Amino acid sequence: MGQQITVLGAGAGGLTTTADLTIQGHDVTLFELPKFESNLEAIRSNEGIDITGAANEGHARPATVTSDPAEAVEDTDLVIQVVPNFAFEPFAEAVGPHLSEGQPFVLLSANTMSALEYRQILDDVGAPEIRLGETPSLAYAVRKTSPSSVHVLGIKRELSVAGLPAEHSSVLAEQMDDVFPFSVSAAENVLETSLFNANPVIHPVGALLNAGEIESPDDEYYLYQNVTDSIGRVMSRVDEERAEIGEALGLEVKTVGELFHDWYGIGENEYYATTTNSLRTSSIHGPIQGPDSLDHRYVTEDVPYGLVPLSEMAAACGVETPTIDSLIQLAEDVHHTDFRADGRTLDDCGIDATDRDALLRVATRSTPVSSLAEACR
Amino acid sequence: MGQQITVLGAGAGGLTTTADLTIQGHDVTLFELPKFESNLEAIRSNEGIDITGAANEGHARPATVTSDPAEAVEDTDLVIQVVPNFAFEPFAEAVGPHLSEGQPFVLLSANTMSALEYRQILDDVGAPEIRLGETPSLAYAVRKTSPSSVHVLGIKRELSVAGLPAEHSSVLAEQMDDVFPFSVSAAENVLETSLFNANPVIHPVGALLNAGEIESPDDEYYLYQNVTDSIGRVMSRVDEERAEIGEALGLEVKTVGELFHDWYGIGENEYYATTTNSLRTSSIHGPIQGPDSLDHRYVTEDVPYGLVPLSEMAAACGVETPTIDSLIQLAEDVHHTDFRADGRTLDDCGIDATDRDALLRVATRSTPVSSLAEACR
Incomplete structure (x- = not known):
């Protein structure tokens, strides 16, 4: 309990995660890109986020609300990114340089092969080897009711998380299981989480x-x-x-x-x-x-x-x-x-392998994608 | 004016064609398969077909209403088939043996490659080489309002007809132009009419x-x-x-x-x-x-x-x-x-050619499909 958590993205999913975990007793920092600073202004003037529905309810006051990426991710126990897939690049570019070796970082609003591409984008911006993971989907079925309030229609009873490489799955699952109010287990690999998105x-x-x-x-x-x-x-x-x-x-x-x-x-x-x-x-x-x-x-x-x-x-x-x-x-x-x-x-994910075995090796890799792609040639 | 015409099929399109051409002054025989005899009963008890809307309006009394294929098609100037494509086989089987060499026969409710398949079905039932043609579509936008009445929403201003082989196009177009209350021209070939179906x-x-x-x-x-x-x-x-x-x-x-x-x-x-x-x-x-x-x-x-x-x-x-x-x-x-x-x-049409030129030859052929398929091998 009481971990230092950073949520990236102030959309419906990000606000819900921030509010739910704040009420749960964690020290939560909410980050949004400077160009969407207005999302944060609304929360600042409301002095927090109002959350109703199926998750923890109440008025949540996150510890920090910021558009400064260094302030957001440095020395935090767990980074949770909740942004649409088409926004991966600007977020990776913003926070990538400020991440530290082995820092836990989970894509909570993943789609298909999200971690595989995100790893590639992080490599491109020179980010260190973090402990990257992804869930098959968002934990909450949720809608924004105002710029600073959300209504949770449903919350999943369980979720899985896969590390990239897969050897990080269980440690990420344990940490998330502590943090979230639902059960989190380790998936086989990021191909499984990719396929489990509905x-x-x-x-x-x-x-x-x-x-x-x-x-x-x-x-x-x-x-x-x-x-x-x-x-x-x-x-x-x-x-x-x-x-x-x-x-x-x-x-x-x-x-x-x-x-x-x-x-x-x-x-x-x-x-x-x-x-x-x-x-x-x-x-x-x-x-x-x-x-x-x-x-x-x-x-x-x-x-x-x-x-x-x-x-x-x-x-x-x-x-x-x-x-x-x-x-x-x-x-x-x-x-x-x-x-x-x-x-x-596959190319966007830095994968130039075109067979099943190579795909499995990339998903479970313990070596960087770049050298593996080399090995597959 | 005053030709002997047979309409095959007592659906909305067939009734409309029958009624429109009867009022136009032609001697029209309406044929339906024995299993759909009830379609004809309704017309018999109504002593004809009521037609309203965009075509000729009125109460049309066709000369003959029959489910006897021999009576329907023997010695008639023009056979017009207006049935769904999935009913081609039973109609061809019924009337095929009673058609005569060179008899004009037009598929008015064609779809794509209709004449090409119909020719093949006629060959299979041992029908003679008729003067087969197809239009790209039905002449009327029409709906049945009762088993013996139709309402015409629209009638085409012009229509084309293609013969199979294509050398019959112009004679069929001339005959249809005489018969129908709209302009009928000769299409290039049955591939054109196939492609002109909307x-x-x-x-x-x-x-x-x-x-x-x-x-x-x-x-x-x-x-x-x-x-x-x-x-x-x-x-x-x-x-x-x-x-x-x-x-x-x-x-x-x-x-x-x-x-x-x-x-x-x-x-x-x-x-x-x-x-x-x-x-x-x-x-x-x-x-x-x-x-x-x-x-x-x-x-x-x-x-x-x-x-x-x-x-x-x-x-x-x-x-x-x-x-x-x-x-x-x-x-x-x-x-x-x-x-x-x-x-x-293509196989259903007896075409085992798989290139453009062979397709064109089949559409314009003056020899039976079977020997042409032979030649394409």
């Missing part, structure tokens, strides 16, 4: 197969309530492709229905909780409104940082992913954007 | 990208009104891929926006009518309700008999169609059906 399964399908309704001016849209049979079938196909990638990598991948059961207890009393039913009936996710357009992170983040790296992992393992590839294609058509080029590729 | 561009995208709303129990859905920006962008990509196939085959393919202009005068007063705007603002198509599920011919016909053969044509020409292929994949996921296997392939 967002790329749920969000792009839900958004694309409801493009018309989402773009209708008068409708309010609730993605989870609209998981109809056809939408659920396509999500299940993504689930199956995800499972096939896992199988090729020797990892047992749970369906989204199973993950929602483990995380939130959804479908617990049913004999067999399908992905479709779990999503459609989730009282936690049902009230989440949106998206209100296809220019939304459900597409603009979960395609380039979710489906694209899944497709890349699959290709390296010789697994075909026709449904994932089709969703990427339609998202590209809708956005007139080359998400495959702009998104997260 | 349904595979519009329907699968409109249905799939609105799966959630279509499957919502309380909503009434109007596909054309729901061509939002994103949906229009995907349709335009299908349009572009269609144009690339045409280019490879030496055919200039119009966009759906241009086709809607030519056919219905939509967007005529605008400087540039995009496909999206033409569809969204069409007063003819706006009132068309549906689909009310994805188990609808917008998917179950326009994917296997539209997008699949387009993809096959593209492959033979070395053209890539990632958007068309993605739509096929998602339709397969939704239906748990292998539309590529069940749909219309």
Whole structure:
């Protein structure tokens, strides 16, 4: 108890983590990039963060609120980054030079191959070898209700964390288990946490197969309530492709229905909780409104940082992913954007290996990626 | 004027064609398969077909209403088949043996490569070499209002017809131009008419990208009104891929926006009518309700008999169609059906040639497909 913790990012997830851990009794520093200083101003004038809902409730006053990266991360016990994947670079550039050798640093809002790319970005900015880890997803289902308040719809009962290299998984899991009000266990490696993210399964399908309704001016849209049979079938196909990638990598991948059961207890009393039913009936996710357009992170983040790296992992393992590839294609058509080029590729992660074994070696590596890539040639 | 015409199929399109041409002064026989005899009973008890809307209006009493194929097609000047593509086989089996050498026979509700497959089915049932042709689409935008009445929302101003072999195009065009109350011209060949069908561009995208709303129990859905920006962008990509196939085959393919202009005068007063705007603002198509599920011919016909053969044509020409292929994949996921296997392939058309030139030779052939396929080996 009472650890020195730094939370990077003052979005909904960052505020919730900051507030929850502050109330939990930790000494929390909240950092945001100088260009988003206004996010911090709101918290300063409110003298803290108001948090309601499923996590610790109350008015949380974090120890420090700062946009100075040195002040934020130096000598802290654990850094937790909670920012969208497309913001990885500016955050790594800001804090990277101020991190110290072996410092625990967890990506709490990871998507697919997040730690693998973040390690590469940190290398590029000359950061030391920290103890980097990632969880498969955010701990909280949450929405901002004002610039300084959040409402937590649900909190996961358990979460896993994988270190990069994997030898750090258990020490990170122990530390996070102490810090968080839910159970944290060690994942096999960052490929497992990459595959256990439910967002790329749920969000792009839900958004694309409801493009018309989402773009209708008068409708309010609730993605989870609209998981109809056809939408659920396509999500299940993504689930199956995800499972096939896992199988090729020797990892047992749970369906989204199973993950929602483990995380939130959804479908617990049913004999067999399908992905479709779990999503459609989730009282936690049902009230989440949106998206209100296809220019939304459900597409603009979960395609380039979710489906694209899944497709890349699959290709390296010789697994075909026709449904994932089709969703990427339609998202590209809708956005007139080359998400495959702009998104997260093996190359972005410094991995020029193109087979399953090399991918596994990189995920479990105890040597820097650069020399391993060398060895794979 | 006053030709002997046989209409095959007593669905909305068949009834409209029968009624329109009867009022026009032709001697029309309406044929339906014995298993759908009830369709004919309704017309018999109504002593004809009531037709309202954009075509000839009134109460039409066709000369003959029959489920006897010999009575239907023997000694008739022109046979017009207006049935869904998945019903080609039973119709060909019923009427094929009763057709005569050189008899004009036009597929009015064609989709993609319809005549090419129909010729093959006729060969299989031992039918003679008729003068077969196809139009790119139905002449009427129409809905049944009762088993014996139809309402015509719109009628095309012009239509083209291609013969198979292509040397029959002009004689079929002349005959149809005499018969129909709109202009009929000769198309280059059946590949052009295949590419000029708008349904595979519009329907699968409109249905799939609105799966959630279509499957919502309380909503009434109007596909054309729901061509939002994103949906229009995907349709335009299908349009572009269609144009690339045409280019490879030496055919200039119009966009759906241009086709809607030519056919219905939509967007005529605008400087540039995009496909999206033409569809969204069409007063003819706006009132068309549906689909009310994805188990609808917008998917179950326009994917296997539209997008699949387009993809096959593209492959033979070395053209890539990632958007068309993605739509096929998602339709397969939704239906748990292998539309590529069940749909219309080059093989189903008796074409084992896999290059552009062979495809062109088959479309313009003056020798039977079988010997040409032989020659291509």
